[in-house]
Amino acid sequence: MLVARGSKLTASPNFAQNSNMALPVIGKKAPVFKGVDQNGKKLSLTDFKRQKVVLYFYPHDNTPTCTVQACNLRDNYALLKKKGFQVIGVSSDDVKSHKKFETKHQLPFPLLADEDLKIHEQYGVWQLKKFMGKEFMGTIRTTFLIDENGKIKNIIQKPASKKHAEEVLAAWGE
Numbered sequence: 001m002l003v004a005r006g007s008k009l010t011a012s013p014n015f016a017q018n019s020n021m022a023l024p025v026i027g028k029k030a031p032v033f034k035g036v037d038q039n040g041k042k043l044s045l046t047d048f049k050r051q052k053v054v055l056y057f058y059p060h061d062n063t064p065t066c067t068v069q070a071c072n073l074r075d076n077y078a079l080l081k082k083k084g085f086q087v088i089g090v091s092s093d094d095v096k097s098h099k100k101f102e103t104k105h106q107l108p109f110p111l112l113a114d115e116d117l118k119i120h121e122q123y124g125v126w127q128l129k130k131f132m133g134k135e136f137m138g139t140i141r142t143t144f145l146i147d148e149n150g151k152i153k154n155i156i157q158k159p160a161s162k163k164h165a166e167e168v169l170a171a172w173g174e
Contacts (some may be wrong), residue, residue: 011117018090023142023155030055030146031122035090035112040100043088043110045150053146056085056159057125059139061093061111061158069141069161070107076165077108083169087113090114092139145172 024030033055034044044082045053056073058066069071073080073087080087087109091098098111120139129138143156145168154171156164 022150024122024144026152026154028152030152031149031152032146033090033112033119033122035114036095037110037112038095038102039110040095041110043112045146048086048088048146049150050148052083052085052148052153052172054085054136054143055090055123055146056087056143056164057090057120057123057139058141061097062093062104065141065161066091067101069159069164070101070130071105072162072164073109073156074105074107080165080168083172085168085172088112090119092120143168 010044015170019081030045030053032045034042037043055075056069058069060066061166070089077087089107089109089111091111092114093101094115095113101107101109114120117126123142123144125140126137127140129136129140129170140157141159141161143154143164145154156167156171159167
């Protein structure tokens with residue numbers, strides 16, 4: 001089995017255990033994640049107690065669709081913050097890649113580097129993908145809305161990258 005890592009496809013040692021992961025359940029506690037952002041700062045879900053969290057998973061920094069999605073959230077960040085949302089991006093890219101992505105696109109929110117895929121696995125978004133006849137493991141673009149009590153409020157699967165902030169507000173009932 002192949003794994004998408006940056007622009008390379010490599011063998012996946014964890015295919016069997018990762019292929020049947022389930023998403024967290026709406027209304028249940030969100031898995032508590034821990035990670036490092038583009039500035040080397042350690043972050044955890046517990047750092048955002050009593051806040052609404054938009055936790056979005058995307059495949060890779062500086063790819064066309066991921067850039068559109070991040071820039072849509074950036075362009076609507078003031079509105080999202082005004083409504084009480086904390087935006088956090090997660091991909092399997094490293095801290096250095098995230099820093100370049102943040103700087104190039106002036107992103108105002110943290111991007112967690114999940115190179116070991118622990119957060120992906122907790123949220124069930126590291127799954128089998130197919131592209132041009134090849135199967136590989138990769139990130140399924142998904143956004144989790146986590147309420148002030150740490151529960152999954154809603155899940156946006158296959159978000160419309162150009163209108164992602166609108167989807168977040170609509171899914172929250174704003």
